[in-house]
Amino acid sequence: MGEYSGQREIAGVGFSWRYAGAAQSWVKVEWRGATIVQVPLPLPEDSNPLHFWQEGSGGTGLAVNGEMHFAEATETLVVTRLETVEGRARNELLFSAEYPQPPQPHIPEPGEPVRSGVVEPPPESDLFPYLYLAQWPEISAAELRDRFVQYDGQLAPEGSLYRAMLEAAEEGRRAMVVQVDLFLSGREPYRGRYLGDISGLGEPLAGLPALNRELRQSPPVDLEDFQRRAEVALQMSWADLCRYWQGEAYGKREQQCWQNLIALAGQPGFNPGLGDQLSRVLATAALISRIVATESDSGGGNAEEVYWSAPRLLDGIRATVILPGDIFPLPPAGSPETAPTESAIVPYAIGDVKLVRQRLQGYRLGEVSRIESVMRGELKESSETSLHESRTEERLSDSSTQGSDTELSGWRGNLLLEAQNTQKDNFHYHYESQYAPPANQLQVIVDETIQPENDEPQRTLDNRATRAARRLTQRAASSLERRLQWQRSSATVHRDERQTLRRIDAAGLDTNLRAVYRWVNKVYRCWTEDLGRHLVLEFSVRNPASGTIAGAFSLRGLSLSEPPPLADAGVHTFQDISTDPDSDAYYATLAAQYGVVELEPPPAPHAHSSVTFLGGEPLHGQSVAVAPGYSAHSAHVAVTPAPGASGLELEVAVGQCACRYSGPGSDTETLELGGERESVPVAVLSAGGGKGAGIDGSYSVVVEVAATLTDEALERWKLATYKAISAGCERQRERYYATVSSWSGASRVSPDKVRQTVRTALRRDIVRQLLQRARHQTGEGGDVAAGRQRYVQFFDRALAWEDMAYAFTVKTEDDLGTAIEQHYSGGDQLLSAFLQAGSARVLMPVTPEFSYRLLYFLASGQIWAGTDPLTPTFCPQLKGGADRRYVELVNALKESAEIPTPELPQEDWELVVPTEMTVLQDGEQLPVFEGGES
16 A cells, blocks of 8 residues: 655646545645645545535636546546636546656756746647447346335325325326425425424434445445444344334334425425435335345345345445336426427437547648749739628618698698699690789699690690699699608628739749649647546437527528528419418518518509589589599489479489489489599589579589409509519528628638537537426426526536537428528538538537436436435336336446546547648649658
């Protein structure tokens, strides 16, 4: 046995130790002047490996996280894992009897010159991971009996928590949790049943936790040693222990232990210390029960030593409690419809995880990229110009409709201007216009005959100036009934222009000149690192780069999805534009999708116009205007005689139809018209001479013409709408592709930055999946809502994020991001694979000291707050039988619990990786590669 003492600093953490056997041996870990942990050597069994961690001040989060392992047989103390803000390390040897201690750093003598300087190591990263994996075998009956403790529900007394939860299971998780809360709070019907402290069990069971802890640290060598140490710890003879274990008092206390553990499993964070003690009690009590039963079966004598060997005794001491499978894990709070859509997070394997690491050693010239030759006495210049331009445009618009009420004083100036413009655009004549009293009415004075423009026939306008003025002012007023647009647009242009000028000058030389450009290769040193035996989880991440790309696109105000063409909405021609809000081709939906704001609404399917005639002349004639794009289909005639008028007879002609009014009873009439356009002539003839006839105001006739929108007008609107929406679609698609091509992810970035981006995106999605799984299990108001940060912190510590392995699959034709896939085909290989990936398969090792607790989380969605080896497990009872996967995993973890002795560093090798960089070679000699040089 050797003696070792010393101190060492690793990644900013100080380690000091002294080892001289079991007497006065210790190891201390310090960080920034504070002691993180100081424990005796050899390390206790339940603390070997010893996990230590320390948070930084000011709420900076986890700053130091590591573990160390001590092998007493080889007197070896190893820091198996260390992660700090200054760096990280693995399998750092502090001392060992098999390996010589590392040399102590040189301490300069007084007066000796000190060499200063800091050497920054090259970046280190994963090259590729591989795992030596083995699926866990099915558990045997002997292993299930010796390594696990199960509850017999048939022995549960009436009124117990187990039976109450079994009955409440039909109502769901909430009803079961209510029973747990009643038990832990000491309310009826469970008053006085919650222990609160292990001393409530009374002796001898209250002494079992201390006995279990002692036996885990120093396992018994045989059955006799176990019995002797049990007698000392419990202060009872073995014969008295046998009688107690076979009596009724033990059965009641055992049930009390189970009921309390069941309650704590329903609320794992309520009293984690008591949960650990109850697990120790049940494991040790079950082992004693089996030994007592064996001795009873053998006639009271001692059992065979071969049957109760030291390994079998140790299995019983370290036995894991299996919670009742008919109530645990608690049923999910969420419905099957709200279950996570991702693939199930499943334990993949348990095996030795090895990682191939690489470190950049330097750069080396590779093959010839190109050669440029210049004749003697000549000068050759070449330049390359790269111009990148992106345009960001913003438009804001507002619209309103102004009617044709010319009495609004605010629009009088506009009316005059419109009248003048209308006159100039349509007619050639001499005139002047002015406002004159009364009431500032518009006057137009014409001094000669008006002639239509281009000598076209004059149909509705006569030669009188008054009629011309009236016609012009009416057209000017009607032209004001239009949509007034207010717009503000701004555009920003980003330019990035680069110019490279190369000059090869052979002037004054007697020989030709040759410039040789070479590719540059990266040279890496690679080695294999053993990370130990881990439980490995498998995750499936769909579209892993979607969040990264969407975040970059949102900074430019653009959606991740490529704007779909109009054909995707069923619009192939202008005829496909629809006015049905339920249609995919609805014009308003398409306009909003493609950002089209300058768009006229569809014309109304019907239009109406009217004219009124008052009595006073025997014959009235006038035209009723029909709105452009409409055809008249009917006319409604209403006659109203003056009070006291009698014997009134009228003939009313509308277009080619006519009706007659001959007194009361024929006041209204509806006429079917022939589809007239532009105008419909209307005439009223007074045929009677009754009382009041011929007197002004003796009657009134109102003719209302109803018109229907023509197919030609609707097609003109569809064509204009189609042009506007099609232009908006093209603008959006051009902007999308311009954004894709100008995104910073397409430019060159360092490999370390790419690797960090990929890992951050995968980690974010994995944490989201785990939280979603926990939320589905415990409910929206469950454990996640109460302590989301606690869950995230648990995932940070439980999963070995730095050792994750991932592989990408390409997108399918149905996936989004076609433009991205086309653009990122020639950049960094890892970045291209990440951005083009349709899904990622991630293998995530679990930190050894969290293996049991992570299995507990996967099954229940809850975090067991106690010690990892004492965490209970599950064996759910399903319709097809018991689901033993968690029990089999725990059994496999027990078999692989021993951490292997750290291996010596293996032989490394060199790896040459080509790059896209080129360099001008010093000299014009062509390279010659020999001996495998590249």
